[in-house]
Amino acid sequence: MNDCCSVIDLRQYTLYPGARDTLIDLFDARFVEGQEATGMHIAGQFRDLDDPGRFVWIRGFRDLPARADALQAFYYGPVWRTHAAAANATMVDSDNALLLKPLTLGAGYPSLDAVRADAPAGSVIGGAVYHRGSVDDGFVDFFTEQIVPVLVDSGAEPVAVLESLVAENNFPALPLRDEVVLVWLARFADDAAYTAHRRSLEASPAWRRVLPELVSRIVKPAQELRLRPTARSQLR
Template sequence: MATPGIVELRQYTLHPGRRDELVELFEREFVDSQSAVGMPVLGTFRQPSAPDRFVWLRAFPDLTGRGPSLTEFYTGPVWAAHSAAANATMVDFRDVLLLRPVQGDFPAPREQAGPVRISVHHFDGPADDLAGDSPDRLVLATHPGPNEFPALPVREGEHVLVTVSLDTAIPPVPASWARRAVREPEHLPLEPTATSLLR
C-alpha cells in the first residue's frame, strides 16, 4: 500500500448499539465515493474493547489537495443523501489527528484479515527525530496544518507519534520516547471491517 502525504486518524464515539449500522452505511456509501475525489479510506475498524467506537484512516496526497477534496465530497450528492443517517449514529466526531508519515510504509493487506494496533504517543514538542527508535515499522507524526476545512475540527496544539502495526502486541516504549513523553500512550487494538485496506 503506497504511503500518502497526509493521513487523518479519526476516532468516533457513537450512540450505544449503533456501530454496525454506521459500518454498513460507511462501507456501502462512503469508501468508493471518497476515493473518487482523491481521499482514499486506508482503514476502517471496530475497537472490540470499546463497542461504541469507530476508528478510521483517510489519506490525501498532500495538504494542498486536502481542502478541495473535502469540499467536493461534503458538498456532493453522496454526503447529501446519507449524511443525516450517518450523523444520527454519532455522539462525537471531533477526535481527529492530522498526521504525516515520517518512517516506513503502510503494510500490504494480508490474505486473511487480522488484528491491527494503532498507538498514539504524546510528546513535549515535535518528535520526528525519535521516529527511528520505534519498534514499529510505520510511524506518523503530527502535521502542523493548517486545517483548511474547519467544519471538520482536528486536535491542535499536540505533538504525537502514531505507530501502526499488524499485531496487537504492545512493544516496550523506547527510552528516548519515555524521556520526552507527557502522558501515557493510547493503544488501540482494532478489528478491521470487511472493506478495510489495512487488515
C-alpha cells in the same frame, strides 16, 4: 516508502450505544468509493476492540491542497447529502481527528490500487498514539532508534509511523485536535499473534530499559490501539 499520501487523517468517532455496526454498514457501502471518487484514499476502517462505542478510520490525501478540494467535493456533494443524516444519527462526537504526515509507510500499508476485500477480517491492527510536547522534542529519533527495534523484536514491525502535520486546518468545517503526536500501527495475523506480541514486549528487558524514558518524553499516557478491520478495510 509507499507513495500513497503525504497527508493522512486519523479519525476516532464516539458513537451511541449499539450504533457502530449501523455506521460501519453505511460507511463500507456508501462512503468508501464515495470519498475516493473525490481524490481521497480510504486506507482503513476499524472497530476498536477495547471500546464498543468507537469507530476508527484512516484516509489519505496527495497533499494539503488536494485535502481541501476532496473534502469540499465530498461534504458538499451528493453522497454525503444523501446519507449525512443517517451517519450523524450514530455519532456522539466526530471531532477526535488528527492531521498527520507519514514518517514511514511500509510494504504492509495499502497502496491506492490495493484490492479491497469484502469479507470479515480476523487480523488485528495494533499500535499507539504518543502525545508529545512539541515538534522539536527529539521524539522521532528516540522512537526510531530506541522503540522500533524493541517493537520489531516483539513481533510488531510497524506498517505505518506517522507524526503531526503542523499546518492550518484547510477544511475548518471538520475540527482537528490541536496537539503533537506520533502514531504507529502494526498488523497482526490474529488475536493470538497480538497477545503474543504484548507478552513478549512485557517480558522484554530492552522494553523495560526504554519504557521509563518513553514515559518521561510524553505529556500524557499513550493511547493503545487494538483494532479490527471492517469487511472492506484495505489495511487488514
